[in-house]
Amino acid sequence: MRPQISSASRKPILRSKGKGGKRRNPAWRFLLPSLLGTSIFILIPFGDVVRRSFTEAFSGAFVGIENYKTVFANEAFTLAMKNTLRFLFICIPLLLVSSLVLSLAVGRMGRAKRVFQASFLIPMAVPVVSVVLFWQLVFDRGGYLNQILSVFGAQPIDWMNEDTAFGVLVFCYLWKNIGYFVVLWLAGLGAIPKSYYEAARVDGANGWKCFRYITLPQLVPTLFMVTILAFVNSFKVFREAYLIAGDYPHESIYLLQHLFNNWFASLDVQKMSTAAVVLAVVISALICVLLLLERKIGSED
Amino acid sequence: MKRRILFLTLAAIGILFVMPLLVMLVASFMGVKELTATYGGVLGADKEGVSFVLLPRCPTLRAYIELLFDSPGFFVMFWNSCKQVFPVLAGQLLVAVPAAWAFGQYEFKGKKVLYFVYMILMIMPFQVTMVSSYLVLSKTELLDTHWAVILPGVFSAFPVFILTKFFKSVPRALMEAARVDGATDLQIFLRIGLPLGYPGILSVMILGFLEYWNAIEQPMTFLQDKELWPLSLYLPQITADKMSVSFVASVVMMVPAVLIFVFGQKYLEEGIAASGLKG
Numbered sequence: 001m002r003p004q005i006s007s008a009s010r011k012p013i014l015r016s017k018g019k020g021g022k023r024r025n026p027a028w029r030f031l032l033p034s035l036l037g038t039s040i041f042i043l044i045p046f047g048d049v050v051r052r053s054f055t056e057a058f059s060g061a062f063v064g065i066e067n068y069k070t071v072f073a074n075e076a077f078t079l080a081m082k083n084t085l086r087f088l089f090i091c092i093p094l095l096l097v098s099s100l101v102l103s104l105a106v107g108r109m110g111r112a113k114r115v116f117q118a119s120f121l122i123p124m125a126v127p128v129v130s131v132v133l134f135w136q137l138v139f140d141r142g143g144y145l146n147q148i149l150s151v152f153g154a155q156p157i158d159w160m161n162e163d164t165a166f167g168v169l170v171f172c173y174l175w176k177n178i179g180y181f182v183v184l185w186l187a188g189l190g191a192i193p194k195s196y197y198e199a200a201r202v203d204g205a206n207g208w209k210c211f212r213y214i215t216l217p218q219l220v221p222t223l224f225m226v227t228i229l230a231f232v233n234s235f236k237v238f239r240e241a242y243l244i245a246g247d248y249p250h251e252s253i254y255l256l257q258h259l260f261n262n263w264f265a266s267l268d269v270q271k272m273s274t275a276a277v278v279l280a281v282v283i284s285a286l287i288c289v290l291l292l293l294e295r296k297i298g299s300e301d
Numbered sequence: 302m303k304r305r306i307l308f309l310t311l312a313a314i315g316i317l318f319v320m321p322l323l324v325m326l327v328a329s330f331m332g333v334k335e336l337t338a339t340y341g342g343v344l345g346a347d348k349e350g351v352s353f354v355l356l357p358r359c360p361t362l363r364a365y366i367e368l369l370f371d372s373p374g375f376f377v378m379f380w381n382s383c384k385q386v387f388p389v390l391a392g393q394l395l396v397a398v399p400a401a402w403a404f405g406q407y408e409f410k411g412k413k414v415l416y417f418v419y420m421i422l423m424i425m426p427f428q429v430t431m432v433s434s435y436l437v438l439s440k441t442e443l444l445d446t447h448w449a450v451i452l453p454g455v456f457s458a459f460p461v462f463i464l465t466k467f468f469k470s471v472p473r474a475l476m477e478a479a480r481v482d483g484a485t486d487l488q489i490f491l492r493i494g495l496p497l498g499y500p501g502i503l504s505v506m507i508l509g510f511l512e513y514w515n516a517i518e519q520p521m522t523f524l525q526d527k528e529l530w531p532l533s534l535y536l537p538q539i540t541a542d543k544m545s546v547s548f549v550a551s552v553v554m555m556v557p558a559v560l561i562f563v564f565g566q567k568y569l570e571e572g573i574a575a576s577g578l579k580g
Binding site: 276 | 304307308310311312314315316318319321322324325340351353395396397399400402403404406407408409410412415418419421422423424425426427428429430431432433434435436437452453455456458461486490511514515517518521522532533534536537540547548551552554555558559561562566569570573574576577578579
């Protein structure tokens with residue numbers, strides 16, 4: 001019996017007979033509900049969205065890239081695109097570095113590790129709407145932050161209604177996400193074999209050298225997924241922006257998410273379709289760059 | 302010495318992270334007068350600035366009682382939240398778990414491409430798919446019903462993506478052995494897959510709960526009728542009307558999520574760690 005099982009585990013014999021004697025893989029039966037739903041709610045209508053981005057609203061006539069010209073000439077769109085990209089390129093590196101530093105520190109804490117981890121992670125559980133009041137208490141003109149700063153003689157600032165709104169948003173994003181990324185890094189750090197460090201110690205390597213030549217290179221495989229997750233979460237910062245500042249916030253934090261909402265309110269399907277296609281293309285391009293980078297770094301090892 | 306400085310720094314950061322919760326909790330036990338005196342400057346009363354209070358001077362449950370007995374709107378919205386979150390989770394159990402089982406345990410044609418599609422869908426922000434979902438929901442006349450939030454949530458790619466990583470770690474030899482004993486594919490899934498994959502399923506459920514309990518974008522787009530709004534979106538309207546219950550409402554909204562966090566932290570962390578795994 002035994003050898004049969006082990007040889008079977010390599011080649012899939014997991015086939016049952018479908019109609020007409022044709023062998024059908026049972027995997028499809030497990031996949032079917034998910035595939036069907038995803039096709040109906042996302043994939044097929046997205047095809048329709050692509051079509052709409054090339055047609056006129058009422059007649060449905062093909063207009064080529066006319067919609068794209070309109071969207072790119074739209075000031076709100078360029079502002080939102082610019083702000084969103086700026087947010088991504090500032091927030092993601094900031095989040096990755098600060099959470100890595102914290103995870104290295106937390107990892108050395110022994111018994112207190114769990115407590116620290118929990119206190120960093122709890123913001124991810126708290127609904128945004130529950131802490132919005134607190135952020136208002138902090139960043140209002142008469143709020144905590146200005147009171148603390150006034151001790152040093154600073155003039156009060158209306159944090160949410162000036163260029164500083166961008167900084168507030170970055171702060172909220174870090175507060176909410178750092179714990180999640182500390183856990184991610186700790187998982188990556190835990191996967192590095194201890195023997196590497198022991199060998200390095202024997203060779204007389206110091207802490208920084210261990211970090212530079214063992215920890216960092218070993219974290220590269222983790223880096224790819226971590227960056228992607230940071231990206232995914234960065235779009236959700238709209239929740240904070242919306243709940244603190246509403247539909248039309250200060251222009252430094254007018255993001256693509258606000259733009260979509262406002263176009264949605266006026267039911268401008270053509271513009272929204274076009275912008276959705278542009279966004280999907282830009283994001284796919286970013287992912288491809290990441291994948292290529294990962295391949296390149298991976299092949300150098 | 303160095304270690305002690307590191308410890309104190311971490312402790313300070315940790316306190317900073319928990320601070321918002323503590324301040325909200327403290328404020329929820331304040332009476333109206335004390336609330337106005339402490340936070341009135343920000344919450345709209347004619348007063349300058351806020352002050353910092355470590356403990357309420359005369360703690361009272363007044364605000365809690367007012368919220369529980371005198372704010373029918375709060376209950377409706379709390380109930381709306383439940384009506385949207387739990388069906389999403391149930392749907393994900395029925396749809397995402399089997400799909401992840403297929404990705405994790407079977408080989409089939411087009412698996413790599415299909416998995417890549419799921420990954421891309423997971424990465425795409427809500428704004429990319431919102432027009433598509435809107436078009437379908439409006440055609441099927443599901444807009445302005447709870448289904449408008451539930452159905453797109455059920456078919457989210459994220460749980461499939463994470464669970465696949467859990468199911469990949471189930472040794473395939475187990476499935477082969479069961480097959481030799483004459484078990485069908487469905488039996489193997491139910492009797493081996495589910496029991497062995499339950500930590501993964503639990504972590505997906507926890508992550509899902511936290512995500513949809515916090516839903517803003519979906520209900521805002523697909524529900525014009527404010528009667529259907531979940532608490533995560535409606536809360537600011539309650540607090541704008543009644544300053545006295547604003548902190549209590551925020552705290553009560555927070556409680557289920559924090560409880561789930563406390564009891565499910567282990568699974569939550571496993572789920573997060575799994576989301577970082579490659580492939």
